[in-house]
Amino acid sequence: MSEQLYLDKAFFKQSLLDMAKLTEEQRDYWTSLDSDIGDGDHGVNLSIGFRGISAQMNDLYEETEDIHSLLKKSGMILLSKVGGASGPLYGSFFMKMGEDVTGKNQVSYSEFLGMIKNGIAAVQHRGKAQVGDKTMIDAFLPGLEVLETYQVEEDPYQFFEKFIEVMKKGAESTIPLVANKGRAMRLGERAIGHKDPGSESSWMLMDIFNKNLKVRSEI
Template sequence: MSDFTLETAKAWMSEYARVLDEKKEYLTELDSPIGDADHGTNMARGMKAAIEPANLDQPDLGSLFKKVGLALVSKVGGTSGPLYGTFFMRAGKEAGETTALDGAALSKALHAGLQGVLDRGKAELEDKTMVDAMTPALAAFDKAIGAADLAAASAAAAEAAKTGAEATTPMLAKKGRASYLGERSIGHQDPGATSTEYLFESLAASLA
């Protein structure tokens, strides 16, 4: 099984930035009825800043993810910046001063990131948030990693994230700005869950 390396991580961040720029109008379209209509532009701007050479040119995975996280916190407005920023900073803390992770170690880093999102956002499954895509993605990754390589496991995670994001459409929002809409939040796919889908699809692409 090939490892998740520092170069893979850089490719992941660059691919995520590319996808967010490509999908920013769609994400904003999703955000318009239940949010501030800025999720796409904010996330695209944040990741563009995150992949500047000063952030990507790091000696280890921990430093790289910390820099990406700090860039997102400083550049992305609303709750998305702190949540995604915390995800990467917690993942980086778990990864530490290493340049490669095996499947089990990558899982630990990603789970640390998820725990950071849970701690910061206080959201649970079916609250109609990014947690609804991230949790099943990591569950699928963990299930696959024992019998598959990183590329296949990350592809399984991406598919589960997509299913999780789509499953937010009929949910009643219980967190964030969308929760203020009550029943009117039903029938709209959550933009944060969708950008999380793109996060895992970008990971899969970088490992393919």
Template sequence: MSSINKLDKQFFVDSLKGMAKLSEEQRDHWTKLDSDIGDGDHGINLSIGFRGIMDKIDQLAEENPDINSLLKKSGMILLSKVGGAAGPLYGSFFMKMGGNYPDRTEVTFSEFLDMIRTGIEAVQFRGKAELGDKTMIDAFLPGLKLINDYQESEDPLSFFDSFVRAMRAGSDATIPLVAKKGRAMRLGERAIGHRDPGSDSSWMLMNVFDQELKKRS
């Protein structure tokens, strides 16, 4: 079994499977959040996208020996199957995530954090959102700040717990906001009191990575 400081391709395969399971469990919850302020399809779309990955996960794992190729192909599936804003955003996250580490079959924990940083930066570049716009960026950026300040002397598990908690707090912070992006922007102050669905799905998906890290501790 891999250690936290040597995360192999199986870690990412297991994480994608966990994310697919999560998307089924949270489909109705995320859809309800989106129904309150958006198109009402966030959970449905994510479940469709991750089902697409699950349909091909064994083939993807076999045909893509390196981590970057596995994640890139998975991101392409999300991009092609997920409607609304979530498809391009999450698709970009996974497609770009491993770009700094081509042809690698394992990465260190620090490199894994750098991969998440690259994914977050891809999401922000694609969506052009900023902190306070009531989007998934409100969850991702607090987590990114922690990653940017990470010291290798820190305990990896404790750090990643803090990363997920920061993202969850960022999602909580979307509740009192007026939306400045997407369909929710049309509602003006009526969006106040509602959580952004993308911020909720993003911290939960990153929490799957946390769960897989703990299995390897």
């Protein structure tokens, strides 16, 4: 089934626009999580960044020649507009995501999974975090482990749902942790009992891809 599933440039355009809507809807929630252990600006910053992508999307879509260019320029907008750690991390995710599909306006499901793997690798390289540090890596790396198990005979929609479920559990796993990165590190044991905002936003943003895959499954 997965070998018959292809995702075009319009899929990524819609996903980015839907991510922009999500950041507006979740801005206060993500910011409240960050207020507990960080600078209190995670939701606000992501909202500003994705608002920039949304405002420029029509021009970006027309001016970019392939999926890679669309994602790279979107990532550059995040880098330029988003403060704190989330701008460089999410910017790097999208800039690296399409690197292996340069020149393509349509990708296979397997290529799509590879794109997400590349994005996660970029986040880890940029942030230098490991599982247990109370960062978005606590969601991303368990998700990456799921992606590495993919077999072509698997149902693509159920498989991606499993990826999201594992990422969500990873975000939950940050609650009892002491932070080893970022401003939350200064809190020591006072960070225990609070969910990391980056881990929460990461699975929710990836879930936008999941929801748009489900739309494709119904066509």
